[in-house]
Amino acid sequence: MDGVLKHVGIIVDGNGRWAKSQGKSRSEGHLAGSNNLEKLIIHISNTDLKYLSLYVFSNENFKRDIKEVSYLMNLFVKMFKHVSKKYKDYNIKIIFSGRRDKLPINVLKEMDKLTRETKDNTGLVVNFCLNYSSHLEIIDAIKKIQKDNLKIEELNEDIMNKYLYQDLPPIDLLIRTSGEQRLSNFMLWQLYYAELFFTKTYFPDFTEKEYDSIIEDFYKRNRRFGGV
Ligand code: FPP
Numbered sequence: 001m002d003g004v005l006k007h008v009g010i011i012v013d014g015n016g017r018w019a020k021s022q023g024k025s026r027s028e029g030h031l032a033g034s035n036n037l038e039k040l041i042i043h044i045s046n047t048d049l050k051y052l053s054l055y056v057f058s059n060e061n062f063k064r065d066i067k068e069v070s071y072l073m074n075l076f077v078k079m080f081k082h083v084s085k086k087y088k089d090y091n092i093k094i095i096f097s098g099r100r101d102k103l104p105i106n107v108l109k110e111m112d113k114l115t116r117e118t119k120d121n122t123g124l125v126v127n128f129c130l131n132y133s134s135h136l137e138i139i140d141a142i143k144k145i146q147k148d149n150l151k152i153e154e155l156n157e158d159i160m161n162k163y164l165y166q167d168l169p170p171i172d173l174l175i176r177t178s179g180e181q182r183l184s185n186f187m188l189w190q191l192y193y194a195e196l197f198f199t200k201t202y203f204p205d206f207t208e209k210e211y212d213s214i215i216e217d218f219y220k221r222n223r224r225f226g227g228v
Contacts, residue, residue, distance in 0.1 A: 088121065199214070
């Protein structure tokens with residue numbers, strides 16, 4: 001590992017509280033969050049970052065009111081349809097992490113289409129964590145390892161990485177919006193040496209400028225990876 005920033009993770013949070021503070025519905029908050037995310041992804045694709053992981057729907061989020069869940073699922077479908085051409089123009093490659101079960105068929109269809117359509121792009125890789133749980137990712141990896149009859153003595157960090165949903169480098173910097181200071185079951189394996197950055201800004205108000213200032217702050221931190 002070196003000090004270069006390759007992989008940023010963002011826990012997208014605060015759409016609901018943003019909406020409340022504006023006298024709007026939670027759905028309006030999610031729509032504003034989604035529009036903001038679209039802008040932010042394009043901005044980041046113009047920097048030299050290689051990987052961006054976004055926590056947009058956790059496995060636990062299925063516990064929310066069915067109306068909110070179904071609004072979000074439809075929003076994902078709309079957003080994925082809408083951005084497809086744009087991502088091709090910006091050379092962005094889309095991948096997904098999470099379990100496929102519980103996701104409606106129309107969401108899965110758009111996820112697969114977007115993955116297919118952007119698979120040869122060589123710019124920023126955006127990893128959407130959708131129906132994602134880090135604990136389940138580790139459990140699913142162990143099940144696959146057993147299925148492949150891999151000798152457990154041979155297991156090492158590189159092999160483990162290959163059995164996760166996506167084989168990605170570690171996250172260097174984690175940003176969580178909305179003032180909450182938790183990891184909420186997000187990419188716990190990949191975050192092992194990440195610098196953590198919490199901002200009080202609700203996600204719909206999180207600007208490209210604030211993102212850039214966090215990146216600047218990251219480069220001022222002294223990362224020792226356990227050394228001196
Ligand atoms: C957090 O706000 C956000 C979510 C649960 C996920 C929704 C994310 C988006 C709508 C971004 C768009 C992404 C795509 C791929 C279309 P919250 O509801 O937890 O806010 P709160 O904690 O203030 O209630």
